[in-house]
Amino acid sequence: xxxxxxxxxxxxxxxxxxxxxxxxxxxxxxxxxxxxxxxxxxxxxxxxxxxxxxxxxxxxxxxxxxxxxxxxxxxxxxxxxxxxxxxxxxxxxxxxxxxx
Numbered sequence: 001x002x003x004x005x006x007x008x009x010x011x012x013x014x015x016x017x018x019x020x021x022x023x024x025x026x027x028x029x030x031x032x033x034x035x036x037x038x039x040x041x042x043x044x045x046x047x048x049x050x051x052x053x054x055x056x057x058x059x060x061x062x063x064x065x066x067x068x069x070x071x072x073x074x075x076x077x078x079x080x081x082x083x084x085x086x087x088x089x090x091x092x093x094x095x096x097x098x099x100x
Contacts, residue, residue, distance in 0.1 A: 004097035017080025018095035023072055027090045030068030034084035034093070043084065044073035 006016045020042060035043045046054045047065025055065060070092070085093035 019078045019080045021096040022094040024092045025069045028069040037083045040077045
């Protein structure tokens, strides 16, 4: 059986949580909006070096990276609310329902 997990809400509606499955780092502008809206600690902002390596942000070494991007640091903490995707100006996120 390959069904998705759903919850019956008061009023009879059904809600199916959609968990973060990927983030397009090429589209990401590192604005941090998604980071601020995620209350679960799923995301982490990192720097990208000239050679494309992801490096932890350090306020003292901002010259080391070409740009900043968001990463999915702890996907298992996601609760499926999709707030990150709703606030992302570049539509970087993909979500998928949990399979049971």
